[in-house]
Amino acid sequence: MKRTKLLLGGLLALSLWTACSKSDSPVDDGSGNGSTEGKFVIAATPAATEGVADYLLTADNLDAGTLSTAGNGIEQDGSWRYYTVNGNLFFSMLYGQGNPGAVTAYKLDDAGKMQKLTNFQTETVQAFAPVNDDILMVKVSRSITNEISHWYKVNTESLQIAGEGEINTKTLAGNGEMAHFSWIRQVGDKVFAPYFSIKADGKDGFGTNYPDSSWIAVFNYPDMTLDKVIRDNRTSFIGAYFTDGLEVDEKGDVYAYSSPQATTNGEITSTKPCAFMRINRGTTEYDQDYFFNITEKSGPSYIGYKLYLGKGVFLLGMTNPDNPASGKIDRFAVANVYDRDFTWVTGTPDPAKITSVSYLNSYSPKDGNTGYVGITTSDGKSAVYKFDAKAATASRGLEVEGGTITAIKWLPSEA
Template sequence: MKNTLKNACLALALAAAITSCKKSNTPTDIADPTGNYILTVTPVASTGVADYLLTANNLDTGTITTARNGLEQDGTFRYYVTHNNKFFSLLYGQGNPGAVTTYNMEGGKLNKLSNFQTETVQAFAPVNNDLLLVKIPRTYGNKANWYQVNTDNLLISGEGQMDVANLTKNGETAHFSWLKQVNNKVFAPYFSIKACCGDSFGTNYPDSAWVAVYDYPSMTLEKIIKDDRTSFIGRYFVDGLGVIENGDTYAFSSAVATTGGALTSKKPSAITRINAGTTEFDRTYYFNFQEASGGMNITNWIYVGAGNFIVNATTASEKGAFNTGKHIGIINVNNKTFKAVTGMPELATIGSITSHNFSPVDGRTAYMGVTLVDGSSYVYKIDAGTATATRGLKIEGGVITSISKL
């Protein structure tokens, strides 16, 4: 999953050569390379190379390229988050220390503010004015380490440990799928894993969902809430929680728990709710997504406002613990409805879809990056009101990995 860094010159030369080969077919409407939209792109190469950060002034039209353009990252496997009008690029160090590189925007261009090392982390989220990072062990009995990065002075302002082995009370250990600020608390949904015995991510408890509730900033555990109507919330490195305008928190389950490598959850992919101001699952709310979608399961989502989420989904035959869905749909958690999106490329032509996407949270719009099997990459605008997708900005020379805005 993680690749080693190749010579940056080779990546740039190859990206430039590919762009040059396609020059006769390149649209003339080259987009302004400055702007507040940030696209991370992995240049085309025979093996892994570092992402480039590209900027654009719109996502709906035009073309941008990696050739002689963008800011190269100093590591191959990175994740991204925006907070406090800053863009954070986090290096996954494969067990080694990672780096956090921070940028702001000046005149439509990214400006590097800092670069410091932390432990490689598996979950992170904006909380208050901080970026909360958590390094999660995969060996039973070890503790998770948390770090608070102050997004004003860009320094680590607090750190501590969490006893994840004692969260489950079942002889397995807890692995957080993600973190989410809910009011003044941190919600940490987790899945129970053996963390041993040649089945590290397997579990003997595939049909329960848990959320650990922490005080902030002390990170003191306040309680654990549990729901046996679904399997665990989210997926590995995937945020399964969404907070809507009235403060209610919705949680999706992909139902992809495994034992010995085989899918073992008997629960359907479904959505549950924690009402605003409470720390309990609402037993009166249950949205069976698998039934509403004709047998699919959610693998990712982005909230766009007014109760609408745009979801990635897989069919039963495509389902897997780490498979990202290429079927795009609209769900409304208030009405418990699902609509498939039209206008996306044919499924067989899609190589990858970005998992980190952007929405202005206007009630209907999100932007996703799609790279086709022929190597071409585009931003698609998804309209939740009409359940349609429209092709927008073209990116030449690489695979889109995330879309953000400052």
């Protein structure tokens, strides 16, 4: 395989990249890494345009005020961008749809303004996450005639590919279909990679003959050798395409959610409930005594995404009950996975008027109660909504004029 090169523009960034992933929260979450100095970064797509790039805007708080995309912000290159924060650097990642994807890094200067530090290219990947001192990325094959998926790890000190390898995702599936990773996450000294099984046959590519099973591949790190596969038949697969279905709580336990999204020929064929399952700290098996059935609480709505608020509390973006298969998120709930409580949230816009939710990148200080989500409505108004888990309410906060909020992140200043 031809080695992927990183095209580095601005080597000064090498000394500025933090060697390990720190908390992206301005409120200390108990890790000792919390920072109260920095800016919120809001990515917004300008209104009344198609196929254009996000603008990156900054704010001191999310509870009130107004921002505008007109003449403000930093325009991104490319229309499919995803974001992450590592230490005091903000990364904007272009999904190249099969082509190489650009990655741009920013840092706050002394005046609190975002400055571009470097720009480089990697393969377009479908899953990525910080693992130890690396960023691990996986490019997943979607063709049954190409059994090999590829992983790469970027060293956070050298900003170069420090390792790469192959995973036979047809062999991993073991059922004649292909394993497609929904996301990856470090758990202890392992990498957990939930996957769904797909035909990848060019006809019913994302369809499956196995809609009522879940799998998590457990890899050793750093060599990415397969340790085992965690299997269960109480739900369908974990997470969704480009959607993280795992969370590690403060105790080190892993919570995995599944929604009945598996399809055959475009029709949902899952018969299992939407639910949370648990993997106890230090183990690589599901706790068979734990099962939090969300379907019993939510009816036909199922989880479209989750935002962990800390202390076992999740904010859940829920799908439209009249058409859950659409995946459209237009209502919210709070779930406590410790107590197995589920409460619908009030105070959000009329579900019929919600057109967009910042589900890929929402924000929480991990205080066990507070979350922030960008919501855009059919009248073109876009605002950050503050969620109070204890009260199960939401209130309108920072407004963005002339754009659709796609991401909310906290970027710490350099210590």
